[in-house]
Amino acid sequence: MSGTAPFVSLDDFEKYAHANLDRNALDYYKSGAQDMLTLRDNQHAFDRIAIRPRVLRDVSSLDTTTSILGRQISSPVCIAPTAMQRMAHPEGECATARAAHRKNTCMILSSWSTTSIEDTAKSTKGMVGEQAPKWLQLYIYKDRAATQRLIERAEENGYSAIAVTVDTPFLGRRLADIKNKFRLPPHLTMANFEDQGKAQVGEAAMQTASTNASGLAAYVASQIDPTLSWKHIAWVKSVAKIPVLVKGILTAEDARMAVQAGVDGIIVSNHGGRQLDTAPATIDVLEEVVKAADGKVEVYLDGGVRRGTDVFKALALGAKAVFLGRPVLWALNYSGEQGVVEMLDMINEEFRLAMALAGCVKVSDITREYVRYPAQPRL
Numbered sequence: 094m095s096g097t098a099p100f101v102s103l104d105d106f107e108k109y110a111h112a113n114l115d116r117n118a119l120d121y122y123k124s125g126a127q128d129m130l131t132l133r134d135n136q137h138a139f140d141r142i143a144i145r146p147r148v149l150r151d152v153s154s155l156d157t158t159t160s161i162l163g164r165q166i167s168s169p170v171c172i173a174p175t176a177m178q179r180m181a182h183p184e185g186e187c188a189t190a191r192a193a194h195r196k197n198t199c200m201i202l203s204s205w206s207t208t209s210i211e212d213t214a215k216s217t218k219g220m221v222g223e224q225a226p227k228w229l230q231l232y233i234y235k236d237r238a239a240t241q242r243l244i245e246r247a248e249e250n251g252y253s254a255i256a257v258t259v260d261t262p263f264l265g266r267r268l269a270d271i272k273n274k275f276r277l278p279p280h281l282t283m284a285n286f287e288d289q290g291k292a293q294v295g296e297a298a299m300q301t302a303s304t305n306a307s308g309l310a311a312y313v314a315s316q317i318d319p320t321l322s323w324k325h326i327a328w329v330k331s332v333a334k335i336p337v338l339v340k341g342i343l344t345a346e347d348a349r350m351a352v353q354a355g356v357d358g359i360i361v362s363n364h365g366g367r368q369l370d371t372a373p374a375t376i377d378v379l380e381e382v383v384k385a386a387d388g389k390v391e392v393y394l395d396g397g398v399r400r401g402t403d404v405f406k407a408l409a410l411g412a413k414a415v416f417l418g419r420p421v422l423w424a425l426n427y428s429g430e431q432g433v434v435e436m437l438d439m440i441n442e443e444f445r446l447a448m449a450l451a452g453c454v455k456v457s458d459i460t461r462e463y464v465r466y467p468a469q470p471r472l
Contacts, residue, residue: 103399106423106436110181114426118180121275121309122422125366126265131374132366135397138374142406143465147452155445156455161391161414162254162336162358164226167197168441169456170404172433173362173395173416174230174256174340176205179281181425182432187216189421192433194225196441201228201256201416204243207277209284214250228254230340232261233325235318243285244333255333256360257326260341262319263310265368270307277308326354338393341368343378345385352389359386361394365418376407380466383411401443405451409464 100106111119125132157168172193179185186208193200194217202213210229217224229247234240244255269275277283318325330337336357342348343363351359361382363372375396383392394407395416407415417440424436453459 100427100435100439103420103423103436103440106420106427106432110423110426114181117273117275117278118177120269120273121177121267122175122181122419124267124269125370126267126368127370129366129370131363131370131372134374135363135366135376136399137397138376139397139400139403139406141467142376142410144402144405144409144447144451145463145465146450147463150452150454152449152452152454154454155448157441157445157448159414159456161199161226161393164199164253166199166226166414168444169408169412169414170398170437170441170444171199171393171414171416172201172421173418174201174203174258175418175422176203177207177277177281178203178422178425179207180278181422182429184429185425186213188425188430189433190214190216190227191220191430192437193227194220194222195430195434196437197222197225198437199226199228199414199416201230202252203230204232204285205283207281207284209287210243210246210252211250212284214252224251226254227252228256228338230256230258231329232258233318233321233329234316236316237328239286240329241332244329246285248334252335254336254338254357255329256338256340256358257329258340258364259321259326260343260362260364260368261313261317262321263317264307264313265364265370266310267307267367270309273307275307275309323350323354326351326356330355340395342382343372343375345381348382348385348392352386356390358391358393360416361392361396361412363396365396376403376410379407379412380410399440401440401445401447404440404444405447405453405459406464406466408456408459409461410466411461 159169186206190213229252338358339351339356340360341362342359361375391413393414394412398415424432
């Protein structure tokens with residue numbers, strides 16, 4: 094289906110998916126918590142930041158390469174964990190992994206993927222070039238043995254980091270999912286739990302959801318540990334042989350605690366506006382988190398990135414890289430692996446143009462002096 098529409102921005106991928114996805118999947122992917130104020134502000138907040146361009150620089154040769162956790166990638170645009178990707182396209186997470194490999198960027202696989210850790214890893218075997226980094230996003234389950242087994246499987250299959258989601262002791266109240274009584278289509282499963290029988294447990298929880306909750310909310314309540322605290326991060330670090338990051342930090346206080354806990358990285362995230370509505374936009378708190386981390390760990394950002402200028406602004410405020418979530422799903426629905434490649438090409442070309450027009454020739458040139466924040470209100 095690639096090439097059937099003259100797409101010129103990431104918004105075009107979204108419009109295509111909104112017209113083509115079934116209601117159950119579309120509402121699950123696009124919705125945020127409650128009134129979706131945080132979801133919308135994740136994007137709008139970037140508009141409050143102005144770029145301060147420098148001129149008369151030689152920008153004939155640009156270099157977008159950077160590194161995350163010591164691994165070089167082609168650009169600071171990476172792929173965030175999004176669950177149940179096979180609702181968007183039959184090849185789901187495998188298509189995303191292959192696209193990430195082709196563009197030499199990092200993909201974080203969701204624990205709630207509809208393709209297993211193993212099959213996602215196998216999908217890029219034999220492809221030309223060095224394997225691009227894959228990380229596993231992790232929820233801490235009440236069943237610690239199941240949680241530990243996920244970590245071990247990631248390590249056994251070449252994943253190079255664990256990103257622990259720390260903002261989901263309970264699932265945010267997502268009104269569309271409640272109305273739809275969201276559940277996975279019958280031909281799909283929580284693939285990472287089939288070997289432990291938990292895929293069926295999850296499906297049973299979804300099927301027995303009450304009339305005022307989504308199936309996924311019932312699943313989280315039945316499986317995810319709400320006692321999650323910093324001692325559990327210490328436990329993950331004690332069993333993991335690969336770096337451990339925390340995903341879901343929004344304050345300087347928690348950033349300092351993360352550093353004290355010895356994490357290897359911080360992802361500034363509000364879960365795509367899907368957890369606590371009226372929490373701040375991620376770009377609005379990025380700088381305070383970066384300052385609190387004090388250079389001791391790398392800081393990344395997800396939420397609301399839709400333009401190459403957004404990538405530039407996040408880097409100027411201290412992010413080492415950004416992670417895209419929903420745009421990957423829309424691109425998957427459009428044309429699978431090739432759709433994700435085209436989407437990444439588009440935003441990376443926008444980023445290159447932003448660098449050039451701002452007077453930067455390499456990623457390390459992008460510093461705080463290149464943005465005015467907050468900018469003057471736009472009419």
